[in-house]
Amino acid sequence: MMDTRPDAVKLDGAGPVYDQIRRAIRDLVVSGQWPPGTSVPPEHALMEQLGASRMTVHRALVQLAREGLIVRRRRSGTIVASPPASHAMLDILSIPQEVEKLGQAYAYEILSRCDGKPAPDIAERFGLKRSEKVTHLVVLHRAGGKPHVLEERVIHLAAVPAVATEDFARVPPGDWLLQHSLWSQAEHAISAVGAQSEEAALLDIAIGEPCLLVERRTWNQDRPVTAVRLLYPGPRHRFVGRFGPYGQV
Known part of the structure; x- marks a missing residue:
């Protein structure tokens, strides 16, 4: 007891x-x-x-x-306090798996979706051409009923045409892509940012609270597949990488 x-x-x-x-x-x-x-x-x-x-x-x-x-x-x-979630810094993250490793129940919600040519602000945020056709998604992932990470993602329809008819009702977009698309290169960028008002409301944190922003792009040869921005409440997470003299261990 x-x-x-x-x-x-x-x-x-x-x-x-x-x-x-x-x-x-x-x-x-x-x-x-x-x-x-x-x-x-x-x-x-x-x-x-x-x-x-x-x-x-x-x-x-x-x-x-x-x-x-x-x-x-x-x-x-x-x-x-709950222990911070650990992430392999150079891995393609499966958010359901990282939540399961914490021993918590996973859930997600598709907050918005838009298919077609990107709006000007989306094109600027993800470095897209206005002529490109993409699926733009905003997803909130939860762990134990609480906000875990806010995901914003674009998927290039030319690289993954099947996404046009996928509703992501059973599998979140990131895990669906791991099952239904190929990639040969990935790029990570990690930075510290303060939560904006809308982000703070969705993550249930204070405006300006420190967050970890993980930005990732993947390509199949020279064709872009997806770009994603993952916003994690800073105090709840840490990122881990293990390296040897010839790269990641």
Whole structure:
């Protein structure tokens, strides 16, 4: 049975009290005794139990928040943070698979779709010619019922004509393309951006909150296949690459 009472926080007597508190709570989180979403005892309860000052307890909790182990919310209190999702930096990402690896239920919703010649802003955003015919999609992916990543994608109809009759009701566009198209080259670009108002509303984050933007293009020989922009809420994700002297391991 999970014990989230203040007396579950045991000090070891080594070093400054704030660091003892930090280590004690960290160990409860890392060991899994306090899983993601667990309510952390409030400052006043920890003060009373541990005989520590408010400043000392506050300092420990602030440090834990900086380390990404807890999330502090003014109205709803402090909870144990969910671990950030890890992504292989140079892989073609299957979003359903990355959500499944987190042990969460996956769902997606096609927010909009437009087939034909791209609008001027879409052409500029994806570097398209106005004469090209594409399918432009906006998709919201969810993990455990919460927004996971916002996807904006164009698919070149000349390269993948079958997309014209696909409604993506059963398989999201990225996974459908992995099953129904060929690619020989891919290009990744990763940058940090602040969430714009519409993006923030869809991802359920604050306007301007840091996000990771993954932009990817694929080609089959010299023919473009797809271009996608994946916007991830920054604190929930990290990207990982492992390399050897001759490339990716």
